[in-house]
Amino acid sequence: KQEVTQIPAALSVPEGENLVLNCSFTDSAIYNLQWFRQDPGKGLTSLLLIQSSQREQTSGRLNASLDKSSGRSTLYIAASQPGDSATYLCAVMGAAGNKLTFGGGTRVLVKP
Amino acid sequence: DGGITQSPKYLFRKEGQNVTLSCEQNLNHDAMYWYRQDPGQGLRLIYYSQIVNDFQKGDIAEGYSVSREKKESFPLTVTSAQKNPTAFYLCASATGSSYNEQFFGPGTRLTVL
Numbered sequence: 001k002q003e004v005t006q007i008p009a010a011l012s013v014p015e016g017e018n019l020v021l022n023c024s025f026t027d028s029a030i031y032n033l034q035w036f037r038q039d040p041g042k043g044l045t046s047l048l049l050i051q052s053s054q055r056e057q058t059s060g061r062l063n064a065s066l067d068k069s070s071g072r073s074t075l076y077i078a079a080s081q082p083g084d085s086a087t088y089l090c091a092v093m094g095a096a097g098n099k100l101t102f103g104g105g106t107r108v109l110v111k112p
Numbered sequence: 113d114g115g116i117t118q119s120p121k122y123l124f125r126k127e128g129q130n131v132t133l134s135c136e137q138n139l140n141h142d143a144m145y146w147y148r149q150d151p152g153q154g155l156r157l158i159y160y161s162q163i164v165n166d167f168q169k170g171d172i173a174e175g176y177s178v179s180r181e182k183k184e185s186f187p188l189t190v191t192s193a194q195k196n197p198t199a200f201y202l203c204a205s206a207t208g209s210s211y212n213e214q215f216f217g218p219g220t221r222l223t224v225l
Contacts, residue, residue, distance in 0.1 A: 044216040102154035
């Protein structure tokens with residue numbers, strides 16, 4: 001059974017610092033990996049999706065890498081801003097391409 | 113305006129009652145999903161449907177039921193058999209294509225009184 005872990009559970013950084021969020025998964029036979037953002041009491045917003053054949057994806061200040069063999073993905077957020085404060089969730093889709101397994105999330109606070 | 117809507121935003125239930133949460137999408141997506149989120153935790157899959165009139169149990173289906181009579185609608189019923197239903201419920205949809213990115217609704221917060 002796939003297990004997804006995100007460490008640390010919470011992170012606090014000063015504005016302008018780069019953020020590095022980690023995600024690890026136990027079964028490397030994945031279809032894709034998705035990073036989401038969640039604001040308190042809200043739904044999830046998709047940030048980046050990396051297909052199993054890809055090594056990374058970029059969107060603006062966000063960059064996500066994928067290393068399937070080691071079961072790891074990293075989300076980098078450059079030059080953090082207070083508006084980046086949220087919970088970031090990593091989710092892995094199994095090889096059958098039909099179900100996402102989520103990590104517990106990393107709660108990020110960017111201090112002005 | 114394309115998207116996923118969930119209603120109601122807040123729902124209160126007395127013990128022993130069944131309640132139904134609504135999820136509608138106008139994205140023409142084939143697949144729809146229901147997740148449960150408990151405080152400070154990630155999401156757990158309750159049920160999913162990849163095509164109309166078909167659905168499968170997820171990891172925590174006990175005490176829940178669903179139907180998929182229309183492509184755009186995937187209602188979730190929380191039955192009295194669900195022992196701890198207080199949670200945040202999220203609905204999602206996906207194209208079902210090789211890309212298969214999931215998009216989420218705003219959620220329904222269910223509280224049992």
